[in-house]
Structure formats: C-alpha cells, structure tokens
Amino acid sequence: AEIEGCQHALQAVGGRPVRWYRSVVGMTNPFVAPVLKALGLVRVGWSARGYDGVGCTPEGVLSRLLPDLRPGAIVLLHEGAAHGHNLAIIERVLQVLDERGLKARLPVP
Template sequence: MTPAETLHRIPSRPWRWVPWLAGSQLGVVLAWLLAGWPWGLALMLASHALFLVPVFRPNSRFYAPVLDRLPAAGKSVWLTIDDGPSAETPQVLDLLDRHQARATFFLVGDRALARPELVREIVRRGHGIGNHSHSHPQARFWRLGPVAMSEEIESAQRALASITGQPPRWYRSVVGMTNPFVAPVLRRLQLTRVGWSARGYDGVACEPQVVLARLLPGLKAGSIVLLHEGAAHGRNLEIIEGVLQALQQRGLQARLPD
C-alpha cells in the first residue's frame, strides 16, 4: 500500500472551510450592493446550501476526510456494525464466528459503559472497536457546537479506552452527519472518519429482503458495509446473516483493514 493509499486519513487542515465561508459571504455582500437584493438574496441562499448540504452527506469530504472504500482490498470487505453494544451482541458474535468473519463494531460510549463485558468480548474474539459518539444524539448531532461535539467524541474515546486498554483509531459520525466541528476533534485524537459504500438502511423499520436488495449490489471487494445491531425492529441478525451468506457465495471475506 502506497502512502497515498493509507487507510488512516487524519484531518490535516480541520479549518480549511473557513476561507471558503469568508469568500462566499463577501461575494454575497458584493452581489447585494452591485446587482441588487434579488441577486444578493439568491447568492446568500446558494452559499448557505453549499455549507449545509455536506453535513448530511455521509461520504462528503467537505469538512473532513473520510474512508469509504478499501484500497488494494483483494477479496476482502470491511463489515462495520453500528450502535452497540446491545443485548444482541453475543448473538452477532456467534454469527460472525460461524462464518469465520471479522467486523469492526462502532460503539456508543454510554452503552459500552453499561455493558463493558460485551466490549471486552468483542475484542477477545478478534474484532475491532470504533468510536460512534458517547450518547448517539441522532436528532441533533448535525447541529452540535464545538464544545458539545468535542464532548461527544472525546467521552466515547475515553470510555472505550478505559474498557479495552487502547483508544480506538476509527470514528463514525451519528447517521454519518459531519459538521464543521468534527474535524478538529478527530485531528486532536488522531481518529480516522469511516463512511461506507454499501448500505441497506437496516437501522430503521424494515424487511430483511428489502434491506438486502438495497445492500447487495454494493457488496464487492473493497466495500465498507454498514450494518446495525439492536434496532427496535428486531431483524438485524437476519440481515447480518444474509450479508455473510452473500459474501460466501461471492468468494469474499470479511476481514479487518488493519
């Protein structure tokens, strides 16, 4: 793997968006003065959209670098399982063992503190651990300010390190949302943001076959697969098994990237 292909993409310029913001607003002022308020207003709305849309695009690199595929993967894919640990974690681990598969569990800090024995069991069985925020504030994560965002990510990092003895190297935003204040924390903690290239929307109410129909077309060598555990619909185990069976049929292996 060449240096350009390194998996660990730590933000090197976390505030690189600031000059773009300043320039865009200067353009708005000039348009308002020189061309009139209709042009100024239109440009203002367009500039706001430019900075807001990337917040909700999981693989957008506007605010922070993101790993969304594995370079030079051979026959490997990266299974990532979000939102644990949960009451389903032991069954997920048994399922992965039966298929000789490895996965990275992106864990929520306060849930990990409530079930530390499950976190240690994940590691004991040879799987990876990632940071998925401390309280998983799904409805408001996108609008957290710098202090609250830092607390969410740093608290989860401390919790997971205290349980496993080693801080995670991987990070995934809640619902993939990444606002301007994520990158500085990732740089400080030396975390790499992980996105995905195959997703079936299994974190919400769903039918397993519908989820698999969405997910399987993206299941190929180098894919980063987004899965969940412990969802209220209770079908995550069926979905994970369907993915593992599809991997076997396609001659692919679920391996850890590091």
C-alpha cells in the first residue's frame, strides 16, 4: 500500500506514470518484488559504489568506484559526508568520465 500510494502521488506531481522504484537506502526484501511487478515498476539501484559514507580517503573511494564506472552506471556517493573529501572525489569522477568519453546526466523521464 505504501509503494502504490507513493507511486500515485509521484504521478500526480510529475504528470507521468512512474516507471522506476528505488528502495530506501537500497534495502529490499522478498515481499517487494511481487508488488513492483503488479505495479509495473522496475527496481533500480546503484552499480558503482564508493563506500564514502563515513571515514575514507579519496584514493580508497576512487579505487572502489572507478572500476564500475561505465555507460549506464548508477553511482552512489554521499553528499555532505563529514569526511570532507566530497569535492575531491567528485572532481576525479568527472575527470574519469571525461577521459572515458562519458557524461554524467540525470535520468530521462
């Protein structure tokens, strides 16, 4: 009921049917898949994860993230993390995207 209610609310605001579903903090359980199927939703999650939510170094985050940075990747990074390395990490990710001929973009509705 929660998922369906949220999808109706999002459609009312956006004016278009919702196609995708992202679980809160990426969590899911066996009860979610049948609901998504019944609502015609596709579950999406990240495919490139830097594990940058707590103490980290830019080098460590990039070593985990960059191997999975490819066309269509969904990148997980945490804004405002207390470690203070956000700008250095994002700058390097954008440089690598450029080196690989890729571009960052928002999902297309």
